[in-house]
Amino acid sequence: LLVVGLVAVCTSGASASIIIDTVSVGNPGNAPDTRYDAVGFGAVGYTFNMGRYEVTAGQYTAFLNAVAASDTYGLYNANMGSIPSFGVNIQRAGSSGSYTYSVAADWADRPVNYVSWGDSARFANWMHNGQPTGAQNLSTTEDGSYFLNGATSDAAQIAVTRKPSATWVIPSEDEWYKAAYHKNDGMTGSYWDYPTGTNALPSNVLSNPDPGNNANYYNDNGYTIGNAYYTIGSPYYRTQVGDFENSDSPYGTFDQGGNVWEWNQAILFGSYRGWRGGSFGNGDYGLHASYRYLYDFPSGESNIVGFRV
Numbered sequence: 001l002l003v004v005g006l007v008a009v010c011t012s013g014a015s016a017s018i019i020i021d022t023v024s025v026g027n028p029g030n031a032p033d034t035r036y037d038a039v040g041f042g043a044v045g046y047t048f049n050m051g052r053y054e055v056t057a058g059q060y061t062a063f064l065n066a067v068a069a070s071d072t073y074g075l076y077n078a079n080m081g082s083i084p085s086f087g088v089n090i091q092r093a094g095s096s097g098s099y100t101y102s103v104a105a106d107w108a109d110r111p112v113n114y115v116s117w118g119d120s121a122r123f124a125n126w127m128h129n130g131q132p133t134g135a136q137n138l139s140t141t142e143d144g145s146y147f148l149n150g151a152t153s154d155a156a157q158i159a160v161t162r163k164p165s166a167t168w169v170i171p172s173e174d175e176w177y178k179a180a181y182h183k184n185d186g187m188t189g190s191y192w193d194y195p196t197g198t199n200a201l202p203s204n205v206l207s208n209p210d211p212g213n214n215a216n217y218y219n220d221n222g223y224t225i226g227n228a229y230y231t232i233g234s235p236y237y238r239t240q241v242g243d244f245e246n247s248d249s250p251y252g253t254f255d256q257g258g259n260v261w262e263w264n265q266a267i268l269f270g271s272y273r274g275w276r277g278g279s280f281g282n283g284d285y286g287l288h289a290s291y292r293y294l295y296d297f298p299s300g301e302s303n304i305v306g307f308r309v
Contacts, residue, residue, distance in 0.1 A: 017131060028047050042177040044172075056108060060112040065100060111306040125168075126144070153299070172265045177289070185250075204217050204225070204284075217279065
């Protein structure tokens with residue numbers, strides 16, 4: 001299962017359970033998209049569930065409250081709480097051993113950022129293990145879908161693989177690509193250029209109701225489509241997940257184009273983990289199916305990168 005959903009109660013310092021919202025990505029055995037790469041992307045031989053939304057600040061706050069009273073492996077980045085640094089207003093209080101975390105209601109449903117690939121894998125393990133509360137160890141964050149066991153260096157995280165028994169995971173690049181771009185029309189190799197179900201460049205305008213084919217990205221394309229520069233400005237910059245209610249992919253996922261780049265499992269050039277999808281701070285190029293080569297070391301944490309599971 002590659003699933004994520006909205007959190008029920010996460011604005012206080014107490015941990016909270018997460019409500020799952022998923023979409024089914026079917027048509028197993030579909031052909032890859034070879035328009036922009038000879039090998040192609042998007043061929044998946046099984047049905048899976050993908051998170052409808054990116055992991056939110058509220059969900060991640062619940063995770064922190066469950067396992068990061070001491071935060072052995074640095075799941076919290078202080079920039080998460082810094083609005084001038086484009087954080088998501090997740091605040092930490094107390095001292096090591098009794099840390100608590102909170103996020104304001106108007107930030108809770110925006111995608112989390114400043115998360116590494118390893119943070120994302122630890123979140124997936126926590127979900128795999130049933131959202132337990134306790135120290136960061138083999139029963140909470142260090143084993144489950146991935147055997148991390150304290151892996152924090154880039155080399156150690158590159159060596160981590162998805163276990164055969166995995167349930168909640170970081171999407172493979174093919175899984176991510178299929179959920180975003182495949183036309184959901186059987187076992188075909190038919191794909192859209194944008195994850196809003198179209199080959200036409202999306203606008204970056206947020207309006208109510210959403211007319212469709214919109215996304216949150218930085219419009220530096222001559223301003224011929226949508227707003228000049230940001231979809232929304234300070235302090236949020238990121239829209240709430242699903243705000244573009246009529247701009248979902250053919251499988252029903254939201255924001256696979258824009259808002260924040262999303263980690264996937266790809267290993268690029270032997271040392272990096274892949275990103276896909278574009279962000280609020282980058283131009284429209286990142287939304288396009290052809291754009292692959294944006295990546296970071298797996299320990300990297302940035303204000304433009306989040307994840308879905």
